[in-house]
Amino acid sequence: MKYVAIVGSNSKNSLNRVLANFLAKRYGSDDLSIDVLSINNLPFYSVDDELTPSQEVVAFKQAVKEADGVIWLTPEYNHSIPGVLKNAIDWLSRVDKVMINKPSLIMGTTPGFLGTVYAQMHLRDILFALQSPVLMGNDTLVGAGHQKLSGSDDVTDESTIDWLDTVMPNFKAFVESH
Numbered sequence: 001m002k003y004v005a006i007v008g009s010n011s012k013n014s015l016n017r018v019l020a021n022f023l024a025k026r027y028g029s030d031d032l033s034i035d036v037l038s039i040n041n042l043p044f045y046s047v048d049d050e051l052t053p054s055q056e057v058v059a060f061k062q063a064v065k066e067a068d069g070v071i072w073l074t075p076e077y078n079h080s081i082p083g084v085l086k087n088a089i090d091w092l093s094r095v096d097k098v099m100i101n102k103p104s105l106i107m108g109t110t111p112g113f114l115g116t117v118y119a120q121m122h123l124r125d126i127l128f129a130l131q132s133p134v135l136m137g138n139d140t141l142v143g144a145g146h147q148k149l150s151g152s153d154d155v156t157d158e159s160t161i162d163w164l165d166t167v168m169p170n171f172k173a174f175v176e177s178h
Protein backbone atom coordinates (compact mmCIF):
# COMPACT_ATOMS: atom_id res chain seq x y z
CA MET A 1 0.00 0.00 0.00
CA LYS A 2 1.15 3.51 -0.75
CA TYR A 3 0.25 6.88 0.77
CA VAL A 4 1.39 10.34 -0.09
CA ALA A 5 1.56 13.02 2.60
CA ILE A 6 0.94 16.49 1.19
CA VAL A 7 2.43 19.24 3.34
CA GLY A 8 0.51 22.47 2.83
CA SER A 9 3.41 24.73 3.73
CA ASN A 10 6.33 26.19 1.83
CA SER A 11 8.17 27.16 5.00
CA LYS A 12 11.68 25.78 5.50
CA ASN A 13 10.84 25.24 9.19
CA SER A 14 7.37 23.84 8.67
CA LEU A 15 5.88 22.11 11.71
CA ASN A 16 3.51 20.28 9.41
CA ARG A 17 6.46 18.84 7.50
CA VAL A 18 7.93 17.59 10.80
CA LEU A 19 4.64 15.83 11.49
CA ALA A 20 4.58 14.35 7.98
CA ASN A 21 8.15 13.10 8.35
CA PHE A 22 7.24 11.53 11.68
CA LEU A 23 4.34 9.66 10.06
CA ALA A 24 6.67 8.33 7.37
CA LYS A 25 9.21 7.26 9.99
CA ARG A 26 6.81 5.65 12.44
CA TYR A 27 4.24 4.07 10.13
CA GLY A 28 6.18 3.46 6.92
CA SER A 29 7.09 -0.20 6.37
CA ASP A 30 7.70 -2.76 3.63
CA ASP A 31 3.92 -2.97 3.33
CA LEU A 32 3.20 0.74 3.50
CA SER A 33 5.21 3.51 1.87
CA ILE A 34 4.51 7.10 2.91
CA ASP A 35 6.05 9.64 0.55
CA VAL A 36 6.13 13.22 1.80
CA LEU A 37 5.41 15.50 -1.14
CA SER A 38 6.48 19.10 -1.50
CA ILE A 39 4.29 21.71 -3.15
CA ASN A 40 7.00 24.38 -3.11
CA ASN A 41 7.86 24.28 -6.80
CA LEU A 42 4.38 24.11 -8.24
CA PRO A 43 3.57 27.13 -10.42
CA PHE A 44 0.37 29.08 -9.96
CA TYR A 45 -2.51 27.15 -11.45
CA SER A 46 -3.83 28.65 -14.68
CA VAL A 47 -6.47 27.25 -16.97
CA ASP A 48 -4.19 28.32 -19.82
CA ASP A 49 -1.55 25.82 -18.71
CA GLU A 50 -3.56 22.87 -17.51
CA LEU A 51 -3.21 20.85 -20.72
CA THR A 52 0.52 21.56 -20.93
CA PRO A 53 1.59 21.53 -17.28
CA SER A 54 5.18 21.85 -16.08
CA GLN A 55 7.21 18.80 -15.12
CA GLU A 56 6.69 19.64 -11.43
CA VAL A 57 2.93 19.49 -11.87
CA VAL A 58 3.10 16.25 -13.88
CA ALA A 59 5.24 14.56 -11.23
CA PHE A 60 3.06 15.82 -8.38
CA LYS A 61 -0.15 14.61 -10.00
CA GLN A 62 1.40 11.26 -10.90
CA ALA A 63 2.51 10.67 -7.30
CA VAL A 64 -1.01 11.37 -6.05
CA LYS A 65 -2.56 9.25 -8.79
CA GLU A 66 -0.45 6.24 -7.81
CA ALA A 67 -1.25 6.57 -4.10
CA ASP A 68 -3.93 4.51 -2.38
CA GLY A 69 -4.57 7.31 0.09
CA VAL A 70 -3.61 10.93 0.74
CA ILE A 71 -2.70 12.40 4.13
CA TRP A 72 -3.06 16.18 4.21
CA LEU A 73 -0.98 18.16 6.68
CA THR A 74 -2.38 21.63 6.67
CA PRO A 75 -1.22 24.76 8.44
CA GLU A 76 -3.86 27.34 9.27
CA TYR A 77 -3.57 30.78 7.72
CA ASN A 78 -6.25 33.28 8.71
CA HIS A 79 -8.66 30.52 9.66
CA SER A 80 -8.26 28.70 6.35
CA ILE A 81 -5.72 26.70 4.39
CA PRO A 82 -2.66 28.48 2.95
CA GLY A 83 -2.93 29.70 -0.62
CA VAL A 84 -0.06 27.43 -1.67
CA LEU A 85 -2.09 24.41 -0.61
CA LYS A 86 -5.20 25.60 -2.41
CA ASN A 87 -3.06 26.08 -5.50
CA ALA A 88 -1.82 22.49 -5.31
CA ILE A 89 -5.37 21.23 -4.87
CA ASP A 90 -6.56 23.21 -7.88
CA TRP A 91 -3.96 21.42 -10.03
CA LEU A 92 -5.17 18.04 -8.70
CA SER A 93 -8.77 18.91 -9.44
CA ARG A 94 -8.39 19.37 -13.18
CA VAL A 95 -7.94 17.31 -16.38
CA ASP A 96 -7.31 13.79 -15.05
CA LYS A 97 -8.92 14.63 -11.66
CA VAL A 98 -6.72 12.32 -9.63
CA MET A 99 -8.57 12.83 -6.33
CA ILE A 100 -11.88 11.30 -7.40
CA ASN A 101 -12.59 8.39 -5.00
CA LYS A 102 -9.13 8.79 -3.45
CA PRO A 103 -9.41 8.42 0.34
CA SER A 104 -8.12 11.37 2.37
CA LEU A 105 -7.03 11.87 5.96
CA ILE A 106 -6.72 15.43 7.28
CA MET A 107 -4.26 16.53 9.94
CA GLY A 108 -2.72 19.82 10.92
CA THR A 109 -0.54 21.49 13.47
CA THR A 110 -0.06 25.06 14.59
CA PRO A 111 1.48 26.79 17.59
CA GLY A 112 -2.06 28.00 18.33
CA PHE A 113 -4.44 26.25 20.72
CA LEU A 114 -7.13 25.23 18.24
CA GLY A 115 -4.87 22.99 16.20
CA THR A 116 -5.96 24.15 12.68
CA VAL A 117 -9.64 23.32 13.25
CA TYR A 118 -10.87 26.11 10.95
CA ALA A 119 -8.44 25.19 8.19
CA GLN A 120 -9.42 21.53 8.45
CA MET A 121 -13.10 22.36 8.09
CA HIS A 122 -12.34 24.30 4.91
CA LEU A 123 -10.10 21.55 3.58
CA ARG A 124 -12.81 18.96 4.15
CA ASP A 125 -15.25 21.05 2.12
CA ILE A 126 -12.73 21.52 -0.69
CA LEU A 127 -12.06 17.78 -0.85
CA PHE A 128 -15.82 17.27 -1.09
CA ALA A 129 -15.65 19.25 -4.35
CA LEU A 130 -12.90 16.92 -5.58
CA GLN A 131 -15.02 13.86 -4.71
CA SER A 132 -12.43 12.56 -2.29
CA PRO A 133 -13.88 10.60 0.65
CA VAL A 134 -12.51 11.98 3.91
CA LEU A 135 -12.13 9.83 7.03
CA MET A 136 -14.42 11.33 9.65
CA GLY A 137 -14.22 11.03 13.42
CA ASN A 138 -10.44 10.97 13.51
CA ASP A 139 -9.74 14.69 13.77
CA THR A 140 -6.05 15.19 14.31
CA LEU A 141 -5.65 18.71 15.66
CA VAL A 142 -2.16 19.22 17.02
CA GLY A 143 -2.34 22.52 18.90
CA ALA A 144 0.78 23.95 20.55
CA GLY A 145 2.74 22.09 17.89
CA HIS A 146 5.93 23.98 18.65
CA GLN A 147 5.93 22.21 22.05
CA LYS A 148 5.07 18.75 20.69
CA LEU A 149 7.29 18.46 17.63
CA SER A 150 11.04 18.69 17.33
CA GLY A 151 13.86 18.36 14.86
CA SER A 152 12.95 17.31 11.34
CA ASP A 153 10.81 14.28 12.15
CA ASP A 154 9.95 13.90 15.81
CA VAL A 155 6.78 14.05 17.87
CA THR A 156 7.73 14.36 21.53
CA ASP A 157 4.23 14.42 23.03
CA GLU A 158 3.08 10.96 24.11
CA SER A 159 -0.65 11.67 23.91
CA THR A 160 -0.24 12.87 20.33
CA ILE A 161 1.65 9.68 19.45
CA ASP A 162 -1.06 7.58 21.13
CA TRP A 163 -3.69 9.35 19.06
CA LEU A 164 -1.75 8.85 15.83
CA ASP A 165 -1.38 5.16 16.69
CA THR A 166 -5.18 4.99 16.71
CA VAL A 167 -5.83 7.11 13.64
CA MET A 168 -3.37 5.49 11.26
CA PRO A 169 -4.90 1.98 11.49
CA ASN A 170 -8.35 3.55 11.14
CA PHE A 171 -7.22 5.24 7.94
CA LYS A 172 -5.75 1.97 6.63
CA ALA A 173 -9.10 0.26 7.13
CA PHE A 174 -10.83 3.20 5.43
CA VAL A 175 -8.47 3.00 2.43
CA GLU A 176 -8.97 -0.75 2.17
CA SER A 177 -12.72 -0.28 2.12
CA HIS A 178 -12.51 1.86 -1.04
Ligand code: FNR
Pocket residue numbers: 009010011013014015016017074075076077078079080109110111112113114115116
Ligand atom coordinates in the same frame (compact mmCIF):
# COMPACT_ATOMS: atom_id res chain seq x y z
C1 FNR B 1 -0.72 32.05 10.76
N1 FNR B 1 -0.88 31.20 11.85
C2 FNR B 1 -2.14 30.88 12.31
N2 FNR B 1 -2.33 29.91 13.27
C3 FNR B 1 -3.58 29.57 13.68
O1 FNR B 1 -3.71 28.69 14.52
N3 FNR B 1 -4.67 30.17 13.12
C4 FNR B 1 -4.57 31.13 12.16
O2 FNR B 1 -5.58 31.62 11.69
C5 FNR B 1 -3.27 31.51 11.73
N4 FNR B 1 -3.10 32.45 10.75
C6 FNR B 1 -1.86 32.68 10.22
C7 FNR B 1 -1.72 33.51 9.10
C8 FNR B 1 -0.48 33.68 8.52
C9 FNR B 1 -0.35 34.54 7.28
C10 FNR B 1 0.65 33.06 9.06
C11 FNR B 1 2.03 33.25 8.43
C12 FNR B 1 0.54 32.26 10.17
C13 FNR B 1 0.29 30.53 12.45
C14 FNR B 1 0.62 29.26 11.67
O3 FNR B 1 -0.29 28.27 12.00
C15 FNR B 1 2.04 28.84 12.02
O4 FNR B 1 2.94 29.75 11.41
C16 FNR B 1 2.36 27.42 11.56
O5 FNR B 1 3.61 27.05 12.09
C17 FNR B 1 2.35 27.28 10.06
O6 FNR B 1 2.53 25.94 9.68
P1 FNR B 1 3.97 25.42 9.18
O7 FNR B 1 4.41 26.27 8.04
O8 FNR B 1 4.92 25.55 10.36
O9 FNR B 1 3.75 24.00 8.80
